[in-house]
Amino acid sequence: MDPSQLAGIPPEDERKMTAMVESMQVRDSLRMYNSLVEKCFSNCVQSFRRKDLEKDEERCVTKCCEKFLKHSARVSLRFAELNQQTMEQMGAPPS
Amino acid sequence: MDPSQLAGIPPEDERKMTAMVESMQVRDSLRMYNSLVEKCFSNCVQSFRRKDLEKDEERCVTKCCEKFLKHSARVSLRFAELNQQTMEQMGAPPS
Amino acid sequence: MDPSQLAGIPPEDERKMTAMVESMQVRDSLRMYNSLVEKCFSNCVQSFRRKDLEKDEERCVTKCCEKFLKHSARVSLRFAELNQQTMEQMGAPPS
């Protein structure tokens, strides 16, 4: 849903929409947080002989996290391009 | 929740229930769409030397999708039967 | 969100909060039910030559379920302790 499609949207509805989008973004970033922890934990932590992370497990988690964020940023760029291309092919005016 | 259990349901509530069920169905079919893409992509696409799908990857995705839909339809039939049998065993009148 | 942070909460809001927490708990326990079934089915049921569970598959599902519940209870204890420790380290008064 492109906001520019909405003509004459009353202020109270716009506020409602914005609040909805914001709460979805917060929820989504918290979900991403959780799944990033799960992914890097499962890839980096293998031994359970102590209760604290080993130095190399800690380093691995850090790199894993860094790499995932870079990966995610790259996919985000490509995703936007692909969306754009698809809209243009469908004859919609580029926004 | 069997609708027949609801006696004297006022029209505005019925409309609300119907809207809820409809929005759930739309959401569920979009979720199914996403998970079908993920499944068939992960099973069929292995090489990343080009940016377009190979002919056999495309064929694989098509077959994968076809097969999943048939599988899902069959499970749906069985699911309905099993629900029905369970209701009958619990002594509830078959609807 | 610690309820003790909320001063002067009106009764109707408290009721709303309680209802929200309750519905979340019901939803979460049903989700746990579904994922426990999935986990134990996938670990214990391997043969599909008959339509009824073999005796050893049934036993496996029972043990799997028992074990998961004990595991989950133990994690729950640890989770509470870790939360508590973190709050104390952050200088918040223990509640």
Next chain:
Amino acid sequence: MSVNVGKLSAEEKEKMYSAATTEMEYRVELFNKMVGSCYEKCIDKKFKDGDLNVGENSCVDRCTSKYWQTVGIVGQMLGAADQAAMQQGR
């Protein structure tokens, strides 16, 4: 088990709709997990053909039946306490 909805208060109605939603979400998820589990157990992933063969078809039938029985066993195991919580959702 029949309920005269017209006589319920706004709050009771709200609760009933919320319980009905939760119940429906539970059933949809149960169905989706059954589809997924039996797909993993029964379907050949080579995708030479778009049809289910005889073996896959009968595997799916038995798989759904066994899955349903597993739902029953796990439900019993979750026992009294959780049963109560689930009753609310029903």
Next chain:
Amino acid sequence: MSVNVGKLSAEEKEKMYSAATTEMEYRVELFNKMVGSCYEKCIDKKFKDGDLNVGENSCVDRCTSKYWQTVGIVGQMLGAADQAAMQQGR
């Protein structure tokens, strides 16, 4: 495709917001699944380095492109019936 929201009834508005929410949730999930799938396909899990190397970068670009094409094929396959349901969500 532009809609004058101010002239809609409360019920129509409710529907529109619900459809917009569903659509946004769909796109977020599509993006998340693309991130996850291409992560599995392209990223080396040894984590010696925090940067993506040249091979990983070009794999990610091709992977997203192929994923998008897969979305298109599956969308076509889901066909008329589901297309209709999806139209509602759009």
Next chain:
Amino acid sequence: MSVNVGKLSAEEKEKMYSAATTEMEYRVELFNKMVGSCYEKCIDKKFKDGDLNVGENSCVDRCTSKYWQTVGIVGQMLGAADQAAMQQGR
């Protein structure tokens, strides 16, 4: 950190409840993922016995501790920008 809820406007209340819901959902998901991850890492899947043995028990204790530390590291890595977004959800 204490808030006098009675003095908030309807809109502020709505926001607070929504933030509290998101926060609770986050914690529930965190707990569920910890349960799942430590189950995969520590529990023997042969299911001869319905009890956790000594090795499994101590593995679970260490696993939860290491998982918690991982939450901390990832949280730091997500840094200022996301931290802000998370603050909102708290």
